[in-house]
Amino acid sequence: MRFGRVLVAAAIAAIAGWTIPANADPVALSFWYPVDVGGGLTKIVDGLMADFNKTHPGIKVTAVYTGNYDVTLQKIQAGKLAGTLPDVGVTEISSVPVLASLGAAQPLDTLIAGSGGAKFLDKFWPSMLLNSRYQGKVYGIPFQRSTPVLYYNKDAFKEVGLDPNKPPETWAEMASDAEKLTKRDGGRVTRWGVELPLEAFNWFYYALVYQNGGQSLSADGTHVLWDQPKDIGALQYWYDLVNKYKVTPAYTPWNDGPPEFVAGRTAMIWHSTGSQSFMRQHVKFHWGMGRLPKNVQFGPPSGGANMMLYDTDPAKQKAAWTLITWLSAPAQAARWSAASGYLATSMAAWNEPEMQALVKKHPDVLVTKEQLKDAKAEPASPKYAPARDILNGLIKAVLANKEPLVAGAKKATAEANAAMAQ
Amino acid sequence: MTAVAAGASTRARARLAPYLYVLPALLLLGLWNYYPLVYLIHLSLHRLGASAPMPRWVGLTNYRELFANPLFWRVLGNTAIYTGLVVPLSIGLGLALALALDQRLRGARLLRTLLYTPVVLPTVAGATVALWIFNTDYGLANYLLGLIGLPPIGWLTDSEYALGSLIAVGVWKTFGYFMLVYLAALQSLPQSVLEAARLDGARPWDRFWSVTWPLLRPTTWFAIVIALILSFQAFDFVNIMTQGGPSNATNLLVFYVYQNGFQYFRLGFAGAIAVVMFVLVYTLSGLISLWYSR
Amino acid sequence: MKRVVGRILLYAAVLIAAALVAMPMYWLVVSALKPSSEIFTATPRWLPGRIEWRNFVNAWEGAAFGRYFINSVGVTAAILFLQLVTSSLAAFALARRRFVGRGFILFAVIGALIIPIQVTFLANFITLQHFGWLDSYGALIAPFAASAFGTFLLRQAFLAVPDAIEDAARLDRCTGLAFLWHFLLPLARPTVVAFVLVALVAHWNDYFWPLIVTNRDQIRTLPIGLAMFVSQEVTTDWNLLMAATLFVAGPVLIVFFLTQRYFIRSHVNAGLKR
Numbered sequence: 001m002r003f004g005r006v007l008v009a010a011a012i013a014a015i016a017g018w019t020i021p022a023n024a025d026p027v028a029l030s031f032w033y034p035v036d037v038g039g040g041l042t043k044i045v046d047g048l049m050a051d052f053n054k055t056h057p058g059i060k061v062t063a064v065y066t067g068n069y070d071v072t073l074q075k076i077q078a079g080k081l082a083g084t085l086p087d088v089g090v091t092e093i094s095s096v097p098v099l100a101s102l103g104a105a106q107p108l109d110t111l112i113a114g115s116g117g118a119k120f121l122d123k124f125w126p127s128m129l130l131n132s133r134y135q136g137k138v139y140g141i142p143f144q145r146s147t148p149v150l151y152y153n154k155d156a157f158k159e160v161g162l163d164p165n166k167p168p169e170t171w172a173e174m175a176s177d178a179e180k181l182t183k184r185d186g187g188r189v190t191r192w193g194v195e196l197p198l199e200a201f202n203w204f205y206y207a208l209v210y211q212n213g214g215q216s217l218s219a220d221g222t223h224v225l226w227d228q229p230k231d232i233g234a235l236q237y238w239y240d241l242v243n244k245y246k247v248t249p250a251y252t253p254w255n256d257g258p259p260e261f262v263a264g265r266t267a268m269i270w271h272s273t274g275s276q277s278f279m280r281q282h283v284k285f286h287w288g289m290g291r292l293p294k295n296v297q298f299g300p301p302s303g304g305a306n307m308m309l310y311d312t313d314p315a316k317q318k319a320a321w322t323l324i325t326w327l328s329a330p331a332q333a334a335r336w337s338a339a340s341g342y343l344a345t346s347m348a349a350w351n352e353p354e355m356q357a358l359v360k361k362h363p364d365v366l367v368t369k370e371q372l373k374d375a376k377a378e379p380a381s382p383k384y385a386p387a388r389d390i391l392n393g394l395i396k397a398v399l400a401n402k403e404p405l406v407a408g409a410k411k412a413t414a415e416a417n418a419a420m421a422q
Numbered sequence: 423m424t425a426v427a428a429g430a431s432t433r434a435r436a437r438l439a440p441y442l443y444v445l446p447a448l449l450l451l452g453l454w455n456y457y458p459l460v461y462l463i464h465l466s467l468h469r470l471g472a473s474a475p476m477p478r479w480v481g482l483t484n485y486r487e488l489f490a491n492p493l494f495w496r497v498l499g500n501t502a503i504y505t506g507l508v509v510p511l512s513i514g515l516g517l518a519l520a521l522a523l524d525q526r527l528r529g530a531r532l533l534r535t536l537l538y539t540p541v542v543l544p545t546v547a548g549a550t551v552a553l554w555i556f557n558t559d560y561g562l563a564n565y566l567l568g569l570i571g572l573p574p575i576g577w578l579t580d581s582e583y584a585l586g587s588l589i590a591v592g593v594w595k596t597f598g599y600f601m602l603v604y605l606a607a608l609q610s611l612p613q614s615v616l617e618a619a620r621l622d623g624a625r626p627w628d629r630f631w632s633v634t635w636p637l638l639r640p641t642t643w644f645a646i647v648i649a650l651i652l653s654f655q656a657f658d659f660v661n662i663m664t665q666g667g668p669s670n671a672t673n674l675l676v677f678y679v680y681q682n683g684f685q686y687f688r689l690g691f692a693g694a695i696a697v698v699m700f701v702l703v704y705t706l707s708g709l710i711s712l713w714y715s716r
Numbered sequence: 717m718k719r720v721v722g723r724i725l726l727y728a729a730v731l732i733a734a735a736l737v738a739m740p741m742y743w744l745v746v747s748a749l750k751p752s753s754e755i756f757t758a759t760p761r762w763l764p765g766r767i768e769w770r771n772f773v774n775a776w777e778g779a780a781f782g783r784y785f786i787n788s789v790g791v792t793a794a795i796l797f798l799q800l801v802t803s804s805l806a807a808f809a810l811a812r813r814r815f816v817g818r819g820f821i822l823f824a825v826i827g828a829l830i831i832p833i834q835v836t837f838l839a840n841f842i843t844l845q846h847f848g849w850l851d852s853y854g855a856l857i858a859p860f861a862a863s864a865f866g867t868f869l870l871r872q873a874f875l876a877v878p879d880a881i882e883d884a885a886r887l888d889r890c891t892g893l894a895f896l897w898h899f900l901l902p903l904a905r906p907t908v909v910a911f912v913l914v915a916l917v918a919h920w921n922d923y924f925w926p927l928i929v930t931n932r933d934q935i936r937t938l939p940i941g942l943a944m945f946v947s948q949e950v951t952t953d954w955n956l957l958m959a960a961t962l963f964v965a966g967p968v969l970i971v972f973f974l975t976q977r978y979f980i981r982s983h984v985n986a987g988l989k990r
Contacts, residue, residue, distance in 0.1 A: 004449075010518070030931065032819070032931070042779075042944075062932075064932070064933070065928075065933070065944065066931070067927050067943060070685060071927060071928075074684040074685070074687075075926070075928060077471075077684070077687045078684070078838065078841055078928065080475075081838075081841075081842060081844035082841055082842050083845060084845055084851075086931075097471065098687070101472070101475075102471075102472065102475050102687075103475050158722055188573075200665065240459075251576065251579045251580075251668065253558075255578060256557065256558065256559060256560075259559075259755075259756040260559060262756060263559075263756045263757070265559065273584065282752065284919045382472055382473075382604070383472050383473060385472070385685055385686040385687070386682075386686050386688075388682075389666075389667075392667065392669075393668065393669035393670055394669075396579075396581070396667065396668040396669050397581070397668075397669045400580065400668075402581060402669070415492075415493075422473065422487060422688070422689070437815070438815070438893070439809070439892060440795055440809035440813040440815040440818070441809075442803040443808055443809035443813075444804045444805070444806045444809045444810065444821055445806060446801070446806070446862065447802040447803060447805065447806035447825070447862040447863075447867055448806070448821060448824070448862075449862075450802060450826065450861050450862030451824070451862050451864060453843065454836065454840055454843075454859045454861075454862070455825075455828040455831045455864070456828065456831075457839060457843070458835065458836035458837075458838070458839030458840060459835070459836075461838075461839040462835060462839070466948045466982065468852060483822065515733070518729075519730065519733060522726050522729065522730050523730070525723075525726065527726070527727065527730065531977075533730060533734050533982075535736060535911060535973070535976050536734050536738055537733065537734060538736055538972075538976070539737065539739075539741060539969065539972070540737055540741075540974040541917075542913065542917050542968055542969065543741070543965055543968070543969065544917065544920060544921030544939065544964055544965050544968060545921050545965055546921055546923050546939050546943075546959045546961075547744075547921075547942070547965040548740075548943055548960050550942070550957060550958075551738065551740050551741075551743065551958070551961065554743070554747060554954050554957070554958065555740055555743060557954075560755065560756055560760065560925045561953075562739070562760055563741050565759065566762050572851075574717075594736070594737065594740070598737075604972075650830070651829055651830055651865075654832040654834075657832070658924075659883070674758065676832055676834050677834075679834050679835060681839060682836045684838075688959075696834075696835045699833070699835070700830075700831075703801075703829070704830070705828050707830060715740060
């Protein structure tokens, strides 16, 4: 009897639940992001989301730290199979074609049209949109973006008679300055001229290829061009820095770079704009930032991560799009950039008080902005991931003199093309 | 109810009971360990992932591509070297230290505890510390080399040393387990047999080979099986320390599966690697068991 | 004389091994105590010039370690409990009962030992999604509710119990599960302890699986806190990383040191009988 009554009560509750108008509940959104949190960046993201929820009563966003770039991408790929995608996800920019071709990320063109169309996109630095499209449609909106710059030790420049306000601008200057800056104690190098640390995404290889006027991936994204003359030339320059001028170590792991610079073990280093806060905290000498050098042109590669949308339900899409546009609006972009060291994504963001204050305190930061006009896309295509690793192996083997440059590049090219065709 | 019927039902229950006892474990292992295997075999005959959002039947194509891929053979070679060295080295070192500690050394208890510690240290923690120690510029390892006048080595960054460094970490992490297993076995060996051998005047070395070692055979069988399983821990080390690099010098089968499945999202291909890995491990375990029951 | 030399050599060899083992752990602790300025020096310092306790504070604040700690304890305890129940039941039947299919079942259990998680986790991820358990404690616990290793180890230990004991227990009407609970488990206690510690380490340590199946910070476990410090784009602060490593490793090491005497005895039964 009592059981029956409970059942009736439950049924009434259930019906009542159904009849409550849907708009009383806020739309729940999940936001996945991969930032490194050693510097407490999760707190900044949490702060942004709290403010968003306060100002948008119809939406409730939960931000989720999802591990590094690779793990975040894997979670989304697995989520596509299991049907557990986030509403908005932040992933490394080269994942745009990967997740778009998989049918996970959704095209944004209709939503963009509703927010002003071309005018909406024109707010961003044009180079930041280079990795946003797949097959003519827009998928990625810039969020935590970075680009490499040259950090250099002004004291070391002075010490060897170089002008501390003139970092090298060309490949030739880079090599000759590095030769002057390299210090040896007998056979052992105590200070390198310049370091080009290597991470999984092969950033500096792309930089060199672009600087040399080349491309490393065919326009349709189906095959790599590492055996082409300009690509060979790029790798040859890197090889020469290591093995001819002997001013660069064969391999510097990505994370070892900034501490090397801080400790004076290298006088110049190419590294992410994202490392500025580490440098400001730890460097004890005078230092500056410059553009990466050019050969036939300047060509810093793009980097960092874009926001993508995974909802197919129109109501959720609308809410997710509100979040994306809010985060990329100048006020939030400036707040995020000033606190994190990632680049402000829109031109207007640089006029926000946070960015103005930052520029006043660290005028060097303008270099990062100036460089954006030359920035190039990061090579990307749906099946590029294995090629990325093959290239990484090629660079390490060639620089360490374990494989001949031209033959190695030919072999790696064939291997990568086979892997991408699979 | 007659007594006969009651007896029969008790007997029936007794006959059924063992099945009920194994049922929970069996169902769970079936669901979480064996079903995935079936799923993988199924996957390995399909294209799914980056090149096909929906599964597409391709027959044995994934296997053909795998066997034609030079990287697969390289990875297989790396795995053979890794397993082929870590298993005997960790067991051998464990046995040697067990024999030493069995000599009633002073401080044996403290040493035993210390030598066992890496086993209980979380793999993630061990890998992170190893990463720091093997750091080319600030790591302890190169500092120590410098003290004895040797140039620094790219422990994890030079393709000639990286696999060796991983092997060292693998041995470091596991030998303590085998030390304890052997120590326990040594202490429970029949004293009379050992005493008889001693009275025969056999030298310690001969005594070990002719008496102790044969008696330890069941323990060794157990140790080898466990060592093979523990060698899967290499995944954590590779994932945290080298990501299979440099230039695939430390790419091992467990990592290769993961790399293709989740980094490249080639699920069918990864399934084929996993199936091949499986056949290899099963064959190997079978051979070891054959040796044991010889 | 020869004996003395032999003994000295023996000591030397064991001490070298001990030093090789101790060094990394010493380095872990010392690095966690150093200020950043002493981390990146050309000649490493054996002792911190200044002890930087703030590393622990900074690392602690880098992730919700307090919450993670509670979750780790809860999840690990639940896994251990379930594994003990399912493993001892299965081991009991496999060691002490004759029934059709026993050999095959034993083979299946041992076979499951060699299926690594890198092989199973995609299928398990999808299964959990079907159950609607992703992003819940269930996802962290359910896939580990049975243990092939535990079943195997306990079976070895139960085999070693003489039949006479079971016969005597039967006279006292202590049969079936009562016999398992009152006789087998107490007699196999060293093995149980050994298994619990091995499983404790394995599941306490697991970080890949929790990172993949959890999204809410409230249900995540300790090693994810460590994963947060393994950075992608910005430099690694080794001292903070080592401090975070200690948060993860510390509890396991403490449990080990407290129970080690017991623990070490426990290996006697493992693997002696087949």
